[in-house]
Amino acid sequence: MELTESYTLPVSQQRAWEALNDTTILRASIPGCDRIEVEQENVFALSMSVTVGPVKVHFKGRLRLTDIDAPRSYTIVFEGQGGTAGFGSGAAHITLESVGDDTTKLSYTASAHMGGKLAQIGSRILGGAVRKIVGEFFRRFGEQVSGAAAGRAGGTAADAAAQLHHSANRSADGGQMEEPQPERKKSWTASTSKS
Numbered sequence: 001m002e003l004t005e006s007y008t009l010p011v012s013q014q015r016a017w018e019a020l021n022d023t024t025i026l027r028a029s030i031p032g033c034d035r036i037e038v039e040q041e042n043v044f045a046l047s048m049s050v051t052v053g054p055v056k057v058h059f060k061g062r063l064r065l066t067d068i069d070a071p072r073s074y075t076i077v078f079e080g081q082g083g084t085a086g087f088g089s090g091a092a093h094i095t096l097e098s099v100g101d102d103t104t105k106l107s108y109t110a111s112a113h114m115g116g117k118l119a120q121i122g123s124r125i126l127g128g129a130v131r132k133i134v135g136e137f138f139r140r141f142g143e144q145v146s147g148a149a150a151g152r153a154g155g156t157a158a159d160a161a162a163q164l165h166h167s168a169n170r171s172a173d174g175g176q177m178e179e180p181q182p183e184r185k186k187s188w189t190a191s192t193s194k195s
Contacts, residue, residue, distance in 0.1 A: 017071030086116020
């Protein structure tokens with residue numbers, strides 16, 4: 001399965017890069033993340049719980065950063081074991097492009113592979129679960145970076161979020177995704193294309 005999306009973040013390219021490498025922000029942004037720690041340079045240990053269809057999985061794995069071109073791009077390679085539920089692996093190539101002093105376009109192309117019981121669930125359910133997790137990650141990440149930007153400017157996260165709008169977030173198959181309905185406007189815009 002492959003996903004391609006882009007988001008507009010209300011921060012500079014340098015700040016977006018720093019946030020993508022900040023374990024505190026990543027832990028708050030990754031749905032179900034219990035732990036993320038630096039193991040060695042460009043390698044992180046990760047522990048997270050996710051629900052895929054009827055299966056709840058606790059993954060333990062590693063994130064490795066490769067092809068680093070700071071502050072423009074890198075590739076994240078993930079490998080994780082989910083015990084009897086199976087395993088997951090994948091990679092995401094992330095690029096950051098400055099589109100103004102305080103605006104950055106984040107784009108990524110990701111692929112994921114599952115094995116064991118997870119692979120038996122079916123590609124439609126599995127794909128929906130992956131898209132939901134990725135969408136939630138970027139919603140939370142957008143809130144984290146816009147909150148930091150608002151704090152530096154003397155405003156609130158809600159003030160920063162109110163200045164931006166969220167475009168239609170579509171799944172890789174072109175259908176409308178269900179997403180949580182927050183009480184405030186989102187702080188990023190998103191677009192998706194099918195690969």
